[in-house]
Every structure is written in structure tokens, then in C-alpha cells.
Amino acid sequence: MRYALSEHLAVLLTEAGILCKQLSGHPPALHIPIEQWITMAKLAKEAQLRLVALWATQDNDGFSVHAAFARQDHGYALVQTSLDANATGFPSLTSHYVATARMERIIHDMFGLVPTDHPDLRPWLKHEHWPQTTFALRKEFSAVTELARTEGRYPFIEAEGDGVYEIPVGPVHAGIIEPGHFRFLAVGEQILNLEERLGYVHKGIEKGMEGRDVFSGARLAGRVSGDATVAHSWAFCQAAEQAAGLEVPQRALMIRAVLCERERLANHIGDIGAICNDASWVFMHMQCQRLREELARMHRRLFGHRLLMDCVAPGGINNDTNIDDVQLLRIQTRAIADEMLELFDTYENHTPIRERVIDSGNIKAADAASLGLLGYAGRSAEHDADARRDAAYAPYDQYPPQIMVCRGGDVAARLWIRFQEIQESARLIETLLRNLPDGPVQTQWQTPLETSCGFAVIESWRGEIALWLRFSKNNLIDRCYIRDPSMINWLGLELAAREVPVPDFPLNNKSFNCSYSGHDL
Amino acid sequence: MKIFRKIIRTGLITEPLGQAEQKIEQLGSKLSEAVRRKFRGSLAIRMVDAGSCNGCELEIHAMNNPYYDLERFGAHFVASPRHADMLLVTGPVTRNMETALRMTYDATPDPKLVVAIGECAACGGEFGCSYASLGAVANVIPVNVVIHGCPPAPTDIIRGILAAVDANST
Numbered sequence: 304m305r306y307a308l309s310e311h312l313a314v315l316l317t318e319a320g321i322l323c324k325q326l327s328g329h330p331p332a333l334h335i336p337i338e339q340w341i342t343m344a345k346l347a348k349e350a351q352l353r354l355v356a357l358w359a360t361q362d363n364d365g366f367s368v369h370a371a372f373a374r375q376d377h378g379y380a381l382v383q384t385s386l387d388a389n390a391t392g393f394p395s396l397t398s399h400y401v402a403t404a405r406m407e408r409i410i411h412d413m414f415g416l417v418p419t420d421h422p423d424l425r426p427w428l429k430h431e432h433w434p435q436t437t438f439a440l441r442k443e444f445s446a447v448t449e450l451a452r453t454e455g456r457y458p459f460i461e462a463e464g465d466g467v468y469e470i471p472v473g474p475v476h477a478g479i480i481e482p483g484h485f486r487f488l489a490v491g492e493q494i495l496n497l498e499e500r501l502g503y504v505h506k507g508i509e510k511g512m513e514g515r516d517v518f519s520g521a522r523l524a525g526r527v528s529g530d531a532t533v534a535h536s537w538a539f540c541q542a543a544e545q546a547a548g549l550e551v552p553q554r555a556l557m558i559r560a561v562l563c564e565r566e567r568l569a570n571h572i573g574d575i576g577a578i579c580n581d582a583s584w585v586f587m588h589m590q591c592q593r594l595r596e597e598l599a600r601m602h603r604r605l606f607g608h609r610l611l612m613d614c615v616a617p618g619g620i621n622n623d624t625n626i627d628d629v630q631l632l633r634i635q636t637r638a639i640a641d642e643m644l645e646l647f648d649t650y651e652n653h654t655p656i657r658e659r660v661i662d663s664g665n666i667k668a669a670d671a672a673s674l675g676l677l678g679y680a681g682r683s684a685e686h687d688a689d690a691r692r693d694a695a696y697a698p699y700d701q702y703p704p705q706i707m708v709c710r711g712g713d714v715a716a717r718l719w720i721r722f723q724e725i726q727e728s729a730r731l732i733e734t735l736l737r738n739l740p741d742g743p744v745q746t747q748w749q750t751p752l753e754t755s756c757g758f759a760v761i762e763s764w765r766g767e768i769a770l771w772l773r774f775s776k777n778n779l780i781d782r783c784y785i786r787d788p789s790m791i792n793w794l795g796l797e798l799a800a801r802e803v804p805v806p807d808f809p810l811n812n813k814s815f816n817c818s819y820s821g822h823d824l
Numbered sequence: 825m826k827i828f829r830k831i832i833r834t835g836l837i838t839e840p841l842g843q844a845e846q847k848i849e850q851l852g853s854k855l856s857e858a859v860r861r862k863f864r865g866s867l868a869i870r871m872v873d874a875g876s877c878n879g880c881e882l883e884i885h886a887m888n889n890p891y892y893d894l895e896r897f898g899a900h901f902v903a904s905p906r907h908a909d910m911l912l913v914t915g916p917v918t919r920n921m922e923t924a925l926r927m928t929y930d931a932t933p934d935p936k937l938v939v940a941i942g943e944c945a946a947c948g949g950e951f952g953c954s955y956a957s958l959g960a961v962a963n964v965i966p967v968n969v970v971i972h973g974c975p976p977a978p979t980d981i982i983r984g985i986l987a988a989v990d991a992n993s994t
Binding site: 430432433437439444445446447448449450474475477478479480481482502503504505506507508510511522523526527528529530532573586589590592593595596599603609610612645646648649652653818819820823 | 826827830831834837871872873874875876877878879880881882883884885886888889890891901903904905915916918919920921923924928949950951952953954955956957974975977
């Protein structure tokens with residue numbers, strides 16, 4: 304994990320006259336006074352740092368607000384500021400970083416701290432039927448509190464004018480998908496605005512983490528978003544291992560990467576099929592579903608779980624692989640990658656699908672960079688962010704992936720990136736398996752010191768996951784913050800939808816495929 | 825032309841009744857028979873995610889892939905609860921989905937069979953009951969059949985659908 308940016312940012316802030324203190328311990332973090340929180344964000348924006356995450360914690364003597372930044376060539380930096388126990392708010396960073404808007408609304412919902420000068424303070428995860436004074440992430444709030452139901456109304460954005468109408472969709476959608484609400488403002492077929500209303504699957508994951516031990520926490524982390532279970536458990540374990548100062552055996556790290564890349568294969572293949580299905584091209588859907596099922600069956604056979612849940616565990620992995628398994632994995636990975644290459648050729652030459660995906664749901668490069676769009680959503684619009692390279696966490700420091708970036712920012716570009724990433728993941732899996740060293744796959748867990756923290760980023764198939772945690776006494780988790788890439792990429796979908804007619808929305812939605820569960824936590 | 829070549833070369837992979845995975849064979853013929861007898865050959869299913877991590881959804885999707893091909897047994901997914909004979913419900917029911925789940929249930933015509941899918945729907949799973957989660961689906965609406973597993977495999981889900989159809993006396 305690279306933290307060179309931390310020193311870089313410290314110099315930048317000090318030169319600007321900000322009282323910047325380097326906190327002791329690991330991971331490296333900078334502390335600045337609350338009065339200079341906005342100036343810090345302004346400087347970070349000018350230095351073209353990407354905002355990774357923004358979250359709050361309750362400490363012994365008040366609250367802290369934390370921010371994480373990244374830059375491709377320098378890795379990551381953490382900055383925090385303190386609020387005393389009577390504080391009612393903190394300065395909002397939305398004027399410099401749009402992506403903080405929802406993160407700050409969540410802090411407002413969960414801690415009752417007001418982001419001052421925030422342009423939109425409507426509740427976000429806290430739906431209208433929650434009592435207003437519920438602040439679920441405050442320490443004095445018990446996780447098992449039974450909340451009273453109140454009445455309320457969420458004020459959606461409205462529009463007036465001849466022929467403008469609203470289309471409310473959800474939370475229960477028409478397909479086999481997660482729940483969320485979309486409010487379209489449309490004229491004829493053209494979407495004027497899409498407003499997302501999320502939070503329906505908020506099940507209290509962050510609160511539920513508090514007081515768990517590390518093994519129970521890892522199981523919960525594996526269920527933040529079922530389709531990215533490997534990446535989420537890995538992020539959790541990496542942060543916990545960092546806090547405990549634990550060295551994970553190289554063999555375990557490499558198998559983690561193999562599993563994570565296999566997860567990327569499965570989801571990319573499944574989604575390519577599903578996107579084509581939304582444009583009525585059933586052939587591709589059936590081919591891709593078939594390949595995805597073959598991956599799942601192999602996972603069941605070798606690792607005991609079709610989706611690879613609970614394979615990554617604190618200290619290493621739960622299932623070792625023998626030499627025959629390695630051979631099977633390699634052969635299947637190659638065979639499936641070759642089939643996808645063939646299907647890519649078919650796709651490229653199939654005019655009906657090309658007409659639907661090209662120039663649909665465009666994201667401008669400047670918008671992708673300014674929002675900090677992650678994964679294929681960002682990289683298909685020239686925004687080059689990939690935690691495997693930027694954080695250079697093991698084993699990707701030794702086996703770096705080739706990062707695919709392209710121009711366009713439309714559904715076709717998002718599809719293209721994913722076709723390419725399938726090939727690159729297959730190459731990585733083969734390389735990792737060829738070089739898999741012998742040795743143990745587990746290190747004995749050791750109890751971390753009280754207040755020790757960890758920060759991890761993992762490039763899931765969807766994009767960068769960021770996770771920060773802090774331990775309390777007796778191996779228990781004091782606070783765990785999780786930022787799924789969907790937290791940022793949902794904003795991208797709102798932008799993309801402004802460019803498309805209503806019937807093309809499902810196509811676009813699928814091309815982003817954001818997680819509701821990962822966002823709502 | 826390439827498409828046709830690929831289709832022909834891929835061939836029929838749907839696991840036929842009579843060989844391959846025994847489970848699908850036996851389950852499938854039983855399900856077709858029950859659907860034919862009790863639903864005149866067509867069982868309409870509406871899927872409702874009441875708070876899952878989306879793991880169960882992946883396995884419900886998988887039932888429609890060419891290996892399992894649920895539709896050949898007469899069961900198919902519909903877009904509205906008003907068209908549905910059966911609801912498949914996943915997830916611990918979140919507080920924020922409670923009303924939507926009740927409304928969906930109310931909108932479903934009789935016999936409105938409910939199959940709770942996965943550990944969370946069965947008992948709250950890893951999320952349990954909290955300020956944000958009401959736990960099992962049965963805490964909110966009546967449930968006919970519960971399928972355990974995190975997530976249950978496609979064959980387990982097919983078995984649950986069959987159990988619900990079998991037990992239905994209308």
C-alpha cells in the first residue's frame with residue numbers, strides 16, 4: 304500500500320500555512336484544524352487529487368471527520384480534523400468535490416452533524432419514516448433500538464412546463480434486481496433528469512460491525528455486496544491485518560488475487576450478457592450466462608462456494624488449492640477467455656447491438672474526472688484510476704495489471720473496457736497461478752492494540768473499494784467505514800441518463816451496474 | 825453466420841431430463857408435473873429483494889441460464905406482483921423496504937405463495953434484527969416455504985418452489 308501522497312500533501316498544506324500535524328501510528332494520517340478543512344480541499348483539488356472517501360467517527364472526546372485522497376503516481380493520503388463533543392457541524396466540501404455530497408448527507412443522517420453550506424440537506428439513508436433524532440452511528444445509540452414509525456415525505460426535484468411529466472420507478476423493480484427508486488422527469492421519450500432515491504436496502508452494516516470480532520466482521524464484510532464478496536472481504540481483511548501488524552503469506556495473497564480476478568471475470572461476463580439482453584440480443588446473454596455458470600461450478604468444486612463467499616479470511620484464506628486444482632483453474636480460465644474473445648468479435652460485427660450502445664449515455668471525460676468515477680465507468684471516459692496500480696498492494700506490486708483506459712464514455716465504451724479486462728484478468732490469473740509459491744495460506748491472528756487503525760483499498764470488478772477501521776479492546780471492532788465504488792458511480796448514472804431516451808435507460812443502468820446494497824450498507 | 829456457427833457448436837447444454845445432474849432431472853419433472861396440475865402449466869413468479877446483499881439474486885438469475893432453464897418446467901418471472909402466483913423474497917427485510925414488501929404482497933392475487941430465499945430471509949442471517957433490519961421475511965408477511973443457504977444454489981431454490989407448489993391446495 305503506497306502512502307507517498309501523504310508526505311506530498313503534508314508539504315502542500317504546510318506551504319499554504321495550514322497547521323498540519325502528522326499523526327503517529329499506522330496508517331499515516333494528517334491532522335488539520337477544522338477552520339482549514341475547506342482550504343485543504345481547495346488545495347487538494349488544485350493539485351488534482353482524487354477524493355476517495357469522506358466519513359466521520361465518534362471518539363472519546365468528540366467527533367472526527369476523515370477524508371481520503373489519491374493520485375495515480377503517489378498513492379493515497381488520509382486527512383482528518385476534530386470536532387469537540389458539543390459541535391453541531393463541519394464545513395461541507397461539496398463546492399470542491401461533488402462526490403462528497405451524498406457522503407456528507409450520510410454523516411448528517413447517522414451522526415447528526417450538519418455539513419455547513421451543503422446545497423442539499425435532505426435525508427439520504429434515513430428515510431422519511433425514521434424519527435428525526437435517530438443518529439444510528441453515535442455510540443450512545445444501541446444497534447437493536449426499535450424505532451417508532453413516523454410520517455413524512457421526501458421532496459423530489461420537480462419541473463414545470465408543457466409536456467413535462469414524471470415517471471416514478473421502484474423501489475420494487477420489474478426484474479430480478481435490488482430495490483431503489485428512480486424519479487424521471489421526461490418530455491416525450493427524452494429524459495430531462497433522473498433523480499435517484501436510494502437507501503432501501505440499508506441494513507445497518509456499519510453499526511453491525513461495531514463490537515464484532517475480526518472473524519465475524521470478515522463474514523459481514525463478505526455480504527456488503529454479494530457480487531463483490533471476494534473484494535469486500537479482502538478490503539476488510541487487509542485493513543484489519545494492517546491494524547494488527549500481521550504479515551500474510553505470499554501464497555495466500557496470490558490466491559486472493561486469483562479469486563478477485565475470477566470474480567471480475569464472472570461479473571464482467573455476466574454483465575456483458577445482461578447488457579446485450581437489455582437490447583434484446585438474447586444470443587449473447589445465453590452464451591455469457593453459460594460461461595458464468597461454468598465459473599460458478601468450478602468455484603463450488605474447488606473452493607466450496609459458487610460465489611466464493613468467506614474464502615478470504617483474516618490472516619490469509621480459508622481454502623488452499625492443490626496442484627490439480629491450479630491446473631484446472633488455469634485451463635478453465637484460458638478456455639473461457641478464448642470464448643469471450645470469439646464473442647467479442649461477434650459483438651463487434653453485430654450491427655443491431657452496436658447501434659444501441661454506441662453514443663448512448665455519454666459521460667464527458669471532464670465529468671468523469673471531477674466526480675472521480677471508478678472502475679470501468681471511469682476508465683471508459685479517460686479517467687485512469689485503478690487501485691491495483693495506484694495503491695500497488697500485494698501481490699499486484701509484483702504482478703502489475705495492464706490498465707485499460709479508453710475514450711467515449713458511452714455504453715459501448717463501458718462494454719469495450721470490460722471485454723478487454725476479461726482478457727487481462729485471464730492473463731493475470733495464469734501468471735499468478737504459474738508463479739504460485741509453496742507455503743502456508745494462513746497466519747495466526749494476533750489481537751491488535753486498542754485504537755489501532757487500518758485503511759485498505761481493493762480494486763473490485765466494479766472499481767475501488769475503500770475501507771477504514773479502528774479496533775477497540777479485546778479484538779473488537781470500534782468503527783468500520785466502507786465505501787463501495789457504487790457510492791460514487793451512482794452519480795455517473797444520473798449524468799448518463801440525461802442523454803438518453805427512457806427506453807434506453809435499462810441499458811445504461813446495466814452498463815454501470817452499481818450495487819444498491821454496497822451503497823446503502 | 826458467426827452467430828449460427830457459435831450456436832451450433834455450443835449445442836444444447838440444458839441438462840436434459842434423464843441424465844446429467846440427477847437433482848435437476850428429478851426436481852424438474854416433479855415441478856413440471858405440479859405446475860401442470862395446479863397452475864395449468866404456468867406458474868408466474870415475482871421476485872422481491874427486501875434487503876439482500878444481491879448474492880441470492882445472482883443464484884435466482886442462474887436458474888434462468890441455459891443449464892437450469894427454469895422456464896421449461898412452466899415457471900417464469902413476471903414484472904408485476906399483480907401477474908404473480910408466487911413471490912420469491914430475499915434478504916432480511918429492511919426497515920426501509922417494509923412498506924414496499926407489504927404493498928407488493930397485498931397487490932399479489934391468491935394463492936400468493938411466498939418463498940423466503942436464503943439465510944437472511946429465513947432468519948435475518950448475518951445481519952440479524954436491528955434498528956435497520958426486521959430480520960426474517962416471516963416477521964413481515966406470511967411465508968409458505970423457507971430455503972436456507974447463503975446463498976442457496978439454483979437447485980435448492982427450484983426445490984423450494986416445488987415444495988410451495990406441492991403444498992398449495994387451491
